[in-house]
Amino acid sequence: MNRLLPVASAAQARRYARDLIRRYPALFRATLCLHVAAALAGLAGPRLLGELVQGVHDGRSLSELDQLAFAIAGFVVVQATLTRSAHLASARLGERVLARLREEFVARVLALPLSTVEAAGSGDLLTRATRDVDALSKCVRFAVPETLIALTTLCLVVGALVLVSPIFAVPLLIGLPIMVVGSRWYLRHAPAGYLRQNAAYSDVTEGLTETVESARTVEALGRQRQRMERTDIDLRRSWRAERYTLHLRTVWWPVIEISYVVPMVLTLLAGGWLYLEGVVTLGALTAAVIYVQQLVDPLDRLVGWLDELEVGAAALARLLGVTAGPVPEVTAAAEPSGNRIEVRGVRFAYEPGREVLHGLDLVLEPGERLAVVGVSGAGKSTLGRLLAGVHQPTAGSVTVGGVPLAALPPERLRAEVALVTQEHHVFIGTIRDNVAMVRPTAQDGEIRAALTAVQALTWVDALPDGLDTVVGAGELSPAQAQQVALARLVIADPHTLVLDEATAMLDPRAARDLERSLAAVVSGRTVVAIAHRLFSAHDADRVAVMADGRIVELGSHDELVAAGGAYAALWDSWQGGARKKARPQGAPFP
Structure with missing residues (x-):
């Protein structure tokens, strides 16, 4: 089960909104x-209407009554005009607040460490970026202004009622406690x-995303029923959560209805009796x-809108919580004094108490080619991600030029070390945009040179519109x-590359072609190749052999084979299978 991203506190959400x-x-x-x-203009109508009724009762002249009627009509027009202007404002x-919030949310998401995104999974982040943003959008566009209008009108109407006669405010004192008690109960449980x-x-989104992305694996292993059961469990949990909030509303809304129906009834009954007793006028x-x-x-x-405000507040807390976790401290003045990478006493755990790397020490000299080998689960990919700065060690340090990777801003880190994995993303846009996204100022000549370096320019030029x-x-x-x-990497020009099975998902012919493209990228750079195919080693x-989260052997291929240890056993085992499929001649490292 992935860990959900943090949620900001109510105080943090209120402070951010302010x-x-x-x-x-x-x-x-x-x-x-x-x-x-607009609210003040609306208050004039009832007062003038009362004067009109009183005037009819007292037998005033028709001209006086006409003046009152025209005044009422005038205030209605003024109120309508002011209300329209207020709604537009x-x-x-x-819209401005929402635009700023969306921009800041995107910036927060893009600033998240990759390790945080991977730990949380795509479902939670996707839900926050879609459902929560939509909920907050409705809240900002409608709930906030409507609530503001309601509160303003409520205060002014109560004030006008007191000015007519303080005695008419007494029925409100009966309905007010009902409203306060009901609302406090609701607000205590709703967030x-x-x-x-x-x-x-x-959870529902995460489960469905996993099922869709792993559809082939699910079908191959015959786990369709298991995934359906997982979805059913998530849906039942979601249904129970929504039923609870619905229960809160079905209790709260009738209480509020009673709180303002009671004063209306009491005003009619008590006011009629007071009029008959001559205490108040008919007007x-x-x-x-x-x-x-x-x-x-x-x-x-x-x-109606307070409920939406609660939904919006919860959405805002989740959006703000995207970066509520600990943020690595970045030293702006840090400047590496070279390209040497050092790993000293590094330990790492994905979960507290479950360490996967145990006290690693390793030094990479500039321009060195290091292969990291070992059985599955030995910690190879984890080490690669630490070297690329994706994860931070729980103990020890990983430095480049004497500066910890964690002390480098993200844009500087990627100029030092880049991670190349089996995953590759093509974004919607032109070939030019896709290649130059790491450095948007790159000129066409640089882009074409990068594509040439990875042997891609021929097929790019053959496309309908080229770049x-x-x-x-x-x-x-x-x-x-x-x-x-890979062309992006040429544009980014990092001095160290960490290759985590970059060609493993391709068929052998495509893999060989891509390895030739890789040769242009890795030339002159420090390369760490995490591989299962031992011709890379x-x-x-040098070759680093990992087992159980430790480097158990380190040396050149010939030295380790001669030593007759773990690497020699891996090499002999691989050679037995490799004889059936000869390695292509001239295939470059890795």
Whole structure:
């Protein structure tokens, strides 16, 4: 089970939301003023309507009543105009805030260490980048401005009601405790409930992603039923989480309905009795009843959107949590004094208490070719990722030119050491963009030279638009996609390459062609080749033999064969199988 990325605390989410709003102070103040003005304009209507009713009761002249009617119509027009302007201002503010938040989220994701992404898996990150962003988008665009409008209107209507007659505020004191108690109960349980709901959805996404990506393996091993059972378990967990939040809403909403229906009924009953007793006028009673009725709309908005605010808060906490984990300290002034890589006393564990590397010591001289061999599970790939700076050692150090890899900014690290794996990615865009993405300022001459170096320019020029041909995932053959990836390395120009079975997934002919392309990339560079095919070790300057997370032998091919140890046994075993398939002549390291 992959570890989910962290989740920011409620305090962190609130602080970030406040800081985000404060970046647009003028627009925020203008939006708030427009909403207040629209609410004030709306308060004039009930008061004037009460005066109109009182005027009819008192037998005022028709001209006076007409003036009141025109005044009511005028305030309705003013309120409509101000409300439209307020909504437009809210939309502009919301879009700017949302755009900034999305940009910062993308920056946070791209700044994540690769080890963090691998540990979390793609499902959780994908859910945060899609479902949580969508939920927060709805919250910022609609829930926040609507809640702001509701709260502003609510406060002003209550104030207007008190101005009509303080006695009409008494029924509100009966409904207020009901609302407060119900809302506090809901807000106490809702945040954790929505976080569980989103986490459960991440599990569903992760499981489905694994099943789709591993469909061939699942079919080959006949594990379809197991994957279906895994999906069913994840869906049941998600269903239980969503049922819990639905239960919270089905309890809270009726309580809120009661909290503002009770004051309405009491105002009508008590106000009618007070009017009959001569305590209040008919106009005051009319205005008070309308004001109490006006409370229903902002309360409905508050109830409806507060739930969305909780969903949005949970989404924001998950988005902020992407970088809530520990971030390696980067020393900006660190400057390697050479290309020598040293591994000193390195230990590493993916999980606490389950160490996979145990006290490794290794020195790589500039331009050296090192092959790392050993049985599966010996720790070869883990060592390669430590050398490439993908993982950081739990103890000991990995340095380049005397500077720890962890102290280098990511862009500088990739200029020093690059990892080449079996995976290769072709992004949607032109061939030019795909090759130059490591250095967007690269000129066409440099790009063509890089493609020439990896023997790819011929087929690139044969494409309909050459370098401007738009490609994407699956449009190039595996060998061509790997050549594009290697051309990127030529542009990046790192001094050390870590090759983790870069050609293992290709057929033998394509692998041989690609190995010739690799020869141009590795020339003059320090190379660490993690390989199962031992002819790579035969051509290396030195061979490191790993077993159980330790380097058990280190030396040249001839020295280790003569020593008759673990490497000699591997070589003899491999030679027995290699006789059936002769190694191609002239195939370069690795």
